[in-house]
Amino acid sequence: MADAGDANVTKKSEDTTGSKWRALWYMVVLAFRADPLRATAALLAAAVGTGSQALVVYVTSRIIAAGIAGDVDTATRLAISVALLSALGFTASMLRLDLRFRMEESTALLIDRQIIELSTGIPGLEHHERPEHLDRLELLRSQRRMLGGSVGALIENVGSFSSAGTTLAMLFTVDPRLLLLPVFGIPSILASAKTRRTWQRVEEETTERNRLVHHLFELGTTGAPAKELRVFGLRDELRTRHQVLTAAIHAIWAKTVARATTITTAGWSVFAIGYVGAIVFVLREAIEGRISAAEVVLVVSLAGQVNQQVGSLYWMVGWLFDTLKTVGRYLALVGSAAAAQPRIDDPRPAPETMRHGIDLVGVTFRYPGTENDVLRNVDLHLPAGSTVALVGDNGAGKSSLVKLLSRFYDPTSGVIEVDGTDLRRIPPAEWRSRMSAGFQDFARLELVARESVGVGHLPDMDDAALVGAALDRASAGDVVTHLADGLETLVGRRFDGGVDLSGGQWQKLALGRAMMRERPLLLVLDEPTAALDADTEHELFERYAGAAQAAARESGAITVLVSHRFSTVRMADLIVVVGDGAILEHGTHEDLMSRGGVYAELYELQASAYR
């Protein structure tokens, strides 16, 4: 409940006028920073383009006047200026469009750069793991284009204001009373707005159903579910469900059509009354000799445009405000990124080498925004130079422990000490530069293989020999030897020319990535080999234990390993059994076996398959 309230507050703050003006100002500044010359030119082109198009109407009416007067020379001059004016308007409009695109593209670059920096610059993982933050981030990601678009909206708005302003000014010069005309246009604009609002509402009402339609479609058209759909005979079921659901959604839409048609017609009828009224009014004025026939022509043309211009002004402002909402979301990210930067009063460097080890002292942890402690008052010593295995059932708290050690989160209470220094006092970037990690949900970085592995230690990424060596340490060299261009092969199918890898191959690359840093103080391996079979995993750790441990003893490096496979786990120096947020037991394999506790029971369960 508290979260829903929180979201409401944010929503409200995104909608306030003050925040919109701030967002607008932000975009103006950004546009001029991105490209001051083009920004000025775009605004100028917008004003000139639409203004001169409106003026064409005026000059046209003067031609009629010249026709009535029989003045051939003036008529000729006016005819030429109409052609030139419309050419000018057209050129400026085209220029405006090009400049608008260009400005959108330049600001998009600035914004995207900053978004990447901000998002990756937040040291913790909270904004990537809490559902409500995740939703907001996803919204920002999908609507990013609108951020650049808000500069476009700004430019178009200048154009709309300029053309509406010109038209109203001309009406004013004929007779100030004609300014009543736009008032008659209001119902048609409201009708149109109402229709859009209805559509938006239906869109929101049907969001979940559309999501389900999407899911059903995905089930039917992707590879993995295809097998089940066939063996369970579900193809007709899926077709039917898709059909029924889309029909239901359509029925909701269909209801809106008749109503939208009615109010649209009604709205325009009101404006037509005003329109005819205006013409009758100027006709009477003309017949009584107060205004000329040419001015009647002018009003006939202008009156027809008024509604569209005021209407388009309305939509343009709406568009601008919509984009500003996205800008607000972006500014919120900027704010939260700044807030998420830890303030370290008395920073300490990470130790050169680990002498004593890592201590968890009374560590309790719950994920922000949740109610349960996932770790409760944990005390644990990870000795320097050791390999520590974490075992336990799913959801016992192993991954949370790993996240705390990687500083993706800070403990809710208690301390983690690295050689006696509170981990919170070591700047996150510095701690990270001294650790490395491989995860079960590793990233499939679709770059060339050398980079996909090499990002594990950026300074060495361009050195094929060092990347190759890391792959060897991960027993993953075979993945690359099978690729056509070796390390320079683009992996993943996202881009043209990319090679598809199996789950196991991806995992090996991720493991190679974790091995890029040669002497980290902490190496975390959170089920990094789940996609590999037991034999491969075992070989890998045997090899890793042999080759890397000697080096680890020098730097005092600690390896933390999470695995379900007890044949691997037993190789560790220290085995920690985690259960229900607490440490149930710890010790060497032999200690724990002779204790006859949880570990011994689980070990026996797996071993029994071989007796």
Next chain:
Amino acid sequence: MNRLRTKWRTSPRLVLLRTMPAVGWPLTAVVSFLVLLAPLLTLTFTLASGELVGNIPDAVAGGFGSSAGRAVVVATVVLGAAFVLQHATAGIREVMAADVHRRLDRHMDARLLDATLGPPGIAHVEDPEMLDRIAKTRTERQGFSPGQAAASMVQVAVNRLQVVPPFVLLGLFRWWLPFVMGVGMVWTRIVMQRHILRSVQASMGQSGALRRAEYFVDLALLPTAAKEARVFGLGRFFVDRYASQYLAAMAIVWRDRSRGQRRLLTALLVSTLTNTLGYVLIARAGASGAIGLDQLTVLIGAMAGMRMILALGNEDVAVEHGSAMLPEALAIEADLRARREAMAGDVSPANMPATNVRFEGVCFRYPGTERDIYDGIDLEIRAGESLAIVGINGAGKTTLVKLLARLHDPTAGRITVDGVDLRDLDPDAWQRRVAAIFQDFTRYELSAADNVGLGSIELRDDVDVLDHAAQQAGAKGIVDGLPGGWDTVLSRRFTGGVDLSGGEWQRLALARALLAVRGGAGILVLDEPTANLDVRAEAEIYDRFLELTRNVTTIVISHRFSTVRRADRIVVIDHGRVVEEGTHDELVALDGEYARMFRLQAARFEVVDG
């Protein structure tokens, strides 16, 4: 003639036109009527304004009572009526077009889904190229859908037809004038259209280079790479890559655009000249009295009307892009229909297999690949037994199941069921004889009842049966713990929905397969059914192995010996052939590959002294 026929099939716009009536004839008729009405209203409006203005001087002299005055009043009424009809119909057109949009997209989605679900085989959804093709035609993925193209086509048609009345009116003044003006303006339009479409295309990020840049934004914002980005400090790297890829992509766009601008200016110069010519001729004719004031007004209105040639907006872009993938969608549909027809068979497989399923010299390679998965494999699966399949070098165990379920046909050799060639059996009916939990089982974002009940849709609403299947699979506790029990949706993307862990999903998938057995399937396939379970849960399932496999032919694939050794018979596959077979004890005694693997893994659990 042939070329015309090809064009009819492959021109996106024509295909779009042909598909449009799928939204329903009444709607098509109404929209078409409104489209045709538009130019008539414009013509009426232009003529009425000529009539109005032309009579003003006389009306000024004679007042409203004179014949000119009455003509002015009539013209005003006609003008007002034409005006309101013009705009009201435009509004209604917009509403109807939105309806066309929704209907056509729904129609195309249903067709594509239907076509993809058509073939009993799955080669088409395993072929990355085909998947790409399908994905590209997807409504949701593209900026513009076919429905949007159809809706925009309405506006585009109106824009085009609007040019006809001014063209005719100017032609009545000087027959050659609209042609001369038309040439200049059409040229300008073509240059402009190409120019704008390119610009839009670039900014929509459709070029490959831009997609590469966007990838780094995704990496920064999506959770997938969040941990690595932090541990390895990749922020700067992402930014630099993004910026350099983006600028490289845009440099081409920007250069293209400035070239386009020059071409556009040239074209514009020509159309300005012809435009000037038109205005001057008309203005001089009017001022010299060669044409009346009414004609002058009408012709000047027509000059403005000619500018509709240049009308170019979002709708043109939408038609261009939204219709682009339609021919491809229809081609895919035809392709898939052919695949469906290629896999036929009409022998009923009721109660099969009664004796056995045999693989006889079966060879198989995946379409479009070079490697043989099987090279003449012989294998017998006896009815009622439990058979474990062990692979060395991880080779093609799942493929065996796919062949058995006729998700693919062998490249050579044959599979027989009770002596009948599998290709002669009714494929849909045969597939329902097979119940399976696959390694990559599906997580249906539907209710828990659906997730189990889809195993045998006829039993979906029988809660007792669902409970029993859940019980057998060790999933009863999961369902009981759900806030809405069986009705709980298993996805947080839906209101009241809940996310499950990998292990929980797997148990539900197992329950689904067991329900299919209950519903009458004769073969149960368990493909790594415990990969996501922890040690204790796995042991629990295998303690029930005998109970689960009673009375049903079972094939189990696993690399865990705890599972494999419980089977009645084990076959060991290496390099696409069966190399060993027998019971666990027989194979250990045989001292072959199986025995070696078993000993290797067992050794790791031996207590090592010291």
